[in-house]
Amino acid sequence: MQLMHLRVPGVYCLWLLALAVLVACSDGGDSHPGQQPQRIGYEVLEVQSPSSIRAWISTDIGREEFDALEVPRGWFKNQPRESAECSPDAGRFIKSPDAEVDGDILEEAFFGFSWFHSATVTRTGVPLDDGGLLSGSMVRKYHELTFNKGSCLVLLISPRGEVYFRIGRDANRVSDEPAIPNLWRLEEYVAEQKLVFELFDENLVIRTDNQDSFQGPVAIPGFAPL
Numbered sequence: 650m651q652l653m654h655l656r657v658p659g660v661y662c663l664w665l666l667a668l669a670v671l672v673a674c675s676d677g678g679d680s681h682p683g684q685q686p687q688r689i690g691y692e693v694l695e696v697q698s699p700s701s702i703r704a705w706i707s708t709d710i711g712r713e714e715f716d717a718l719e720v721p722r723g724w725f726k727n728q729p730r731e732s733a734e735c736s737p738d739a740g741r742f743i744k745s746p747d748a749e750v751d752g753d754i755l756e757e758a759f760f761g762f763s764w765f766h767s768a769t770v771t772r773t774g775v776p777l778d779d780g781g782l783l784s785g786s787m788v789r790k791y792h793e794l795t796f797n798k799g800s801c802l803v804l805l806i807s808p809r810g811e812v813y814f815r816i817g818r819d820a821n822r823v824s825d826e827p828a829i830p831n832l833w834r835l836e837e838y839v840a841e842q843k844l845v846f847e848l849f850d851e852n853l854v855i856r857t858d859n860q861d862s863f864q865g866p867v868a869i870p871g872f873a874p875l
Contacts (some may be wrong), residue, residue, distance in 0.1 A: 665708060690817075691715045692727040693764065700771055705757070705764035718760055728764040728860070729820040735801040735837065738818060742767050743791040743849070751791075768792070771851065777807075778830035784856040788864075792848040796840045808832035810874045813853070814846070819860035827857030841871055 691710050695703040704727075710718070712729065720726060745766040746753040755766040768790035775785030776802055794816070803815035829835055846867050855863040 660726065660810050666706045691729060692767075693718075693720060693759070694725045694727065694770075696723050696725070699773070702770035702773075703766055704768040704770065705759065706767045707762045707764045710762045714762075720760065735803045735815060736795045737794040738800055739795040741793050743793055746789045746791065747842035748791075777855065778833065780830055780856055782828050782830045783833070785849050786854050788854045789851050790848060791850070794846045794848065796844040796846075798840055798843050800840050802838045802840065802844075803856075803861075804836045804838050804874075805829075805863040806834050806836060806874045807866075812869060812872070812874055813855055813863035814867060816862050816864050822860070822861075827859045827861050829857070836874075838869070838872060840869075844869060 671744075690706065692704055692706050695705060697703060715726070715729065718726060742754065742765075744751050744753045746769045747766075748755065755762055757766070768788050770786050771789050772787040775787060777783040797841055805813045805815070807813070827835075832833045846865075848864060853866065857863070
């Protein structure tokens with residue numbers, strides 16, 4: 650990443666979006682992302698090996714506390730992530746990546762705060778375009794995300810027609826407009842029905858040069874990318 654890509658023993662580390670603390674839980678009604686207050690999420694990464702980087706989210710740390718947080722060798726801080734227009738209306742983690750039973754969320758105390766294990770990065774540096782504008786990582790998690798009917802989505806569509814949706818943005822970004830490689834495209838879509846995306850087990854997380862985060866691939870009923 651050009652803003653916050655940190656090199657971790659020979660590989661690039663992908664920073665994940667802590668969506669569970671970015672979006673308000675929805676009752677399934679007609680609330681839309683643009684009507685929700687902006688929320689900021691905080692996350693640290695524990696490097697166990699190049700193929701196992703654990704993401705930990707805290708729901709009880711504030712911006713000043715996070716900015717002042719110092720982590721030891723083998724740990725990294727994510728840049729703060731924010732919900733934005735066309736973000737999911739609701740999201741929840743079903744379980745931690747290594748858990749066998751739904752609802753089993755691993756919680757630990759680090760650096761004076763409580764954190765839960767949300768995801769594990771299993772591969773970084775996934776090649777996506779010749780110019781290197783996009784950065785890809787494979788992430789293992791059990792994450793359910795909901796867009797209500799009438800909500801907007803920002804979609805990133807690959808040359809092969811694979812669809813990835815924008816899940817969040819860097820709170821410190823310097824540009825709202827990402828550079829998109831040739832044959833890839835961005836498209837805004839309005840949900841014709843309630844959409845529930847189950848990002849279970851491994852999925853691809855894509856970062857653009859302005860640190861927008863897209864995840865998938867997903868299938869949207871009735872949507873056929875040209």
